[in-house]
Amino acid sequence: MALKEQILEDMKQFMRDKNQVALGAVRMLRSEIRNAEIEKGGDLNDDEIVKLVSTAVKKRKDSAGQYKEAGREDLASKELEEIKVLEKYMPEQLSEDEIRSLVKNEISKLDSPDKKYFGQVMKAVMAEVGNKADGKVVNRIVKEAFDANN
Structure with a gap:
């Protein structure tokens, strides 16, 4: 249906x-x-x-x-x-751990984990998660990942 x-x-x-x-x-x-x-x-x-x-x-x-x-x-x-x-009408949302895994994967593809790649990582992760995660949550997790690498 x-x-x-x-x-x-x-x-x-x-x-x-x-x-x-x-x-x-x-x-x-x-x-x-x-x-x-x-x-x-x-x-x-x-x-x-x-x-x-x-x-x-x-x-x-x-x-x-x-x-x-x-x-x-x-x-x-x-x-x-x-x-x-x-x-009830939305797809099942990804957990924060699943999002962290995706973010970590995207950051590992970079030459260096520099904050200047923030937009690139956000774009790639949001394209992958689509409607399965809130953009604010993804943004926070990407910031945390870059802060942890610096």
Whole structure:
């Protein structure tokens, strides 16, 4: 089943279950998919939908952090619940150890582990991990790897 069809089926199930938090998250996602399809002028493939889901998860993580800072735990917990629903549509995320292994492998290909190659390593690792890792996590791990080598 295509990801778009899975999202529609889940939305129907959330309606039957009267799960308002999950239903709201999936409705917002479907809306974003529809808007992107209108903008593109055609249907989105699964990879494009995964990118939209990833963006939606990042937005909610940012919102949850801001709500916590403002002392609004109720709103932060709602955002975190929506993240759990949306993450179901993303590929399984790589662990930090797996990312470290990829980073170490890329750095070993270099002539010297100099920070001037940071961008090159980031580009290579992000191309390899795709949607299976958050760019912020990869960035932090690459920085740590270069700091450890210097």
